[in-house]
Every structure is written in structure tokens, then in C-alpha cells.
Amino acid sequence: MPKSSKANIAERVVSAILSHDLKPGARLGEQELGNLFGVSRTLVRQALIELQSRGFVEVRPRMGWFVVEPSFEEARETYAARRIIEPGMLMDSGKPLQSVIRDLRKHVAQEKTAIVTGSPATRTVLLADFHVCLAENLGNRFLSAMMVDLSARTTLVSALYQSTTEAQDSNEDHANIVAAIAAGDMKEAGILMRDHINRLEARLDQSLAQTGTSRERMLSKLMEVPSRNRKG
Numbered sequence: 001m002p003k004s005s006k007a008n009i010a011e012r013v014v015s016a017i018l019s020h021d022l023k024p025g026a027r028l029g030e031q032e033l034g035n036l037f038g039v040s041r042t043l044v045r046q047a048l049i050e051l052q053s054r055g056f057v058e059v060r061p062r063m064g065w066f067v068v069e070p071s072f073e074e075a076r077e078t079y080a081a082r083r084i085i086e087p088g089m090l091m092d093s094g095k096p097l098q099s100v101i102r103d104l105r106k107h108v109a110q111e112k113t114a115i116v117t118g119s120p121a122t123r124t125v126l127l128a129d130f131h132v133c134l135a136e137n138l139g140n141r142f143l144s145a146m147m148v149d150l151s152a153r154t155t156l157v158s159a160l161y162q163s164t165t166e167a168q169d170s171n172e173d174h175a176n177i178v179a180a181i182a183a184g185d186m187k188e189a190g191i192l193m194r195d196h197i198n199r200l201e202a203r204l205d206q207s208l209a210q211t212g213t214s215r216e217r218m219l220s221k222l223m224e225v226p227s228r229n230r231k232g
């Protein structure tokens with residue numbers, strides 16, 4: 001039954017990350033997920049192992065599974081990856097079909113409405129979804145799968161290291177990118193995308209990192225002891 005397959009469970013966990021229902025550091029009980037999806041703990045565990053290899057969940061000894069809390073370095077690497085992939089994807093493709101342009105315009109209009117009337121969560125989800133939408137329409141299947149992962153990772157990263165979303169600016173950036181695509185200027189669209197990603201990255205703020213840094217500090221403390229002993 002495809003509904004309860006390992007891939008389907010993994011996909012639903014990633015969707016929950018994208019929709020902010022699962023936040024960084026959230027605990028994932030095997031039994032709970034099993035009940036939720038109506039599948040065995042074995043199947044849940046297999047899905048979690050897949051998600052672990054994709055870097056979304058981790059096992060903490062004797063505590064179970066948790067959604068990862070990316071480090072600040074990983075946050076920067078997430079944007080660095082997007083800076084290479086997303087403009088490249090635009091520059092590599094030809095002008096898309098008119099129906100794709102229409103869908104992209106519709107998406108940007110929905111973002112605009114959500115900024116005025118929607119909840120902050122709806123707004124953030126829509127803004128992130130623009131990038132997945134673009135990849136699904138312009139990229140090949142590998143690139144769109146990559147963009148789903150990078151988008152989910154960006155969601156985790158921004159929950160930890162970004163206080164403001166500046167939704168208005170992002171919406172305008174998206175509108176400009178779609179305008180360049182509609183004009184058939186894919187090179188310009190790529191340049192606008194690179195600038196957009198740079199702006200998003202510039203809003204990363206290491207001082208916001210409560211969980212991340214405290215954990216890293218603790219880990220680096222634990223690492224320090226043996227070396228000091230060795231020297232002494």
C-alpha cells in the first residue's frame with residue numbers, strides 16, 4: 001500500500017517541517033508516528049533512518065529521535081548550496097510555457113494576499129514554496145528533489161537564526177524574478193535569484209542561536225577536557 005510506505009512517511013515528516021508543524025529539536029516518537037500513520041514501528045524506524053541520511057533527524061542516545069538543530073555553519077552552507085543551484089537552474093533553462101508563467105504569477109499574488117491577510121506561518125510557507133514550485137517547473141526531477149530538501153532545511157535554519165521574515169521584500173524579489181522569466185530573460189532571472197538568496201542569507205543572525213550555540217558550546221567543552229589532560 002503506497003499510503004504507508006517508507007517514502008510516504010518520510011515525505012510527510014518533511015512536509016511537517018516545511019509547514020512549521022515540526023520545529024528544530026522536536027522529538028519524534030516511533031510509537032506515536034506508528035499510530036499516526038497506522039504502520040509498524042519497524043517501518044517508522046526505516047523512514048527515520050532515511051531522514052537521518054538526508055540530515056533531517058538525529059538519534060540521541062537513550063532519548064530517541066529528534067528533528068535536527070542545524071549549526072550556524074550549516075545554516076550558511078544551506079544558503080551557499082541554494083546560491084549555486086537556484087540561479088544555475090534558471091540560467092540553464094529556456095523560457096517556460098505560458099501556463100507555467102501563469103502559475104508562478106498566481107503564486108506571487110497569493111503571497112501578496114497572505115502578507116496582508118494571512119498568518120505569519122501561511123506567509124512563510126508560501127514564500128518557501130515559491131522556490132520549490134519554480135524547481136518543479138524548471139528543474140529536472142533531481143533538482144526538484146534537492147530543492148525540497150534545501151527548502152525544508154532553510155525552514156529549520158530560519159526558525160533558529162532569523163527573527164524577521166521581511167515577507168514584503170521577498171515577495172517583491174519573487175515578482176521581479178517572475179517578470180524576468182516572463183520576458184524570457186533567464187540570465188537576468190538567475191542574477192535576481194542570486195541577489196535574493198544573498199539578501200536571505202544576510203538576515204542570518206548568529207546571536208539568535210539559543211539551542212544551537214548552547215549545544216555546540218557544551219560539545220566543545222566536552223571535547224576540551226581530554227586535550228587539556230593530555231597537555232597537563
Ligand SMILES: [Zn+2]
Nearest residue numbers: 127130170196
Ligand atoms: Zn524567496
